[in-house]
Amino acid sequence: MAKLIGRFYFKQAGKGKLKGEFSNNKSTDILTETADLIKNVDDRINEREFIGNYDSTWQENGEPVFAKLRIEYRQETDNKIYSLTWDWDINNRKYTHWGEGMRCGDILIGDYRNFKL
Numbered sequence: 001m002a003k004l005i006g007r008f009y010f011k012q013a014g015k016g017k018l019k020g021e022f023s024n025n026k027s028t029d030i031l032t033e034t035a036d037l038i039k040n041v042d043d044r045i046n047e048r049e050f051i052g053n054y055d056s057t058w059q060e061n062g063e064p065v066f067a068k069l070r071i072e073y074r075q076e077t078d079n080k081i082y083s084l085t086w087d088w089d090i091n092n093r094k095y096t097h098w099g100e101g102m103r104c105g106d107i108l109i110g111d112y113r114n115f116k117l
Helices: none
Strands: 007-011 017-024 031-039 052-060 064-074 081-090 092-106 105-114
Touching: 007 031, 007 092, 031 105, 081 105
Parallel strands: none
Antiparallel strands: 007 017, 007 105, 017 031, 031 052, 052 064, 064 081, 081 092, 092 105
């Protein structure tokens, strides 16, 4: 599988919803992604922190992709850097993208890839 490296941002859209855009080294366009909060990872954390488990949706080649997105703080960063994991399957084949992000005001901005570092 060819290495995929991309960038994204998410904005909070209220009531546990995220809206954003992404692109990567295989795309020629900027595409949209949305995510709906399923569950906070830690009930003490306010949804404004982006932390939680989400149902995420975007399109690839005109077809919808439905993934599970987990956003949490990266462990050794004092809650300043986020770790993101997208998991989904297509035709019984499992896919995962890993990413990291940081806040810029009310926006979560970062990068993602289809390989572990």
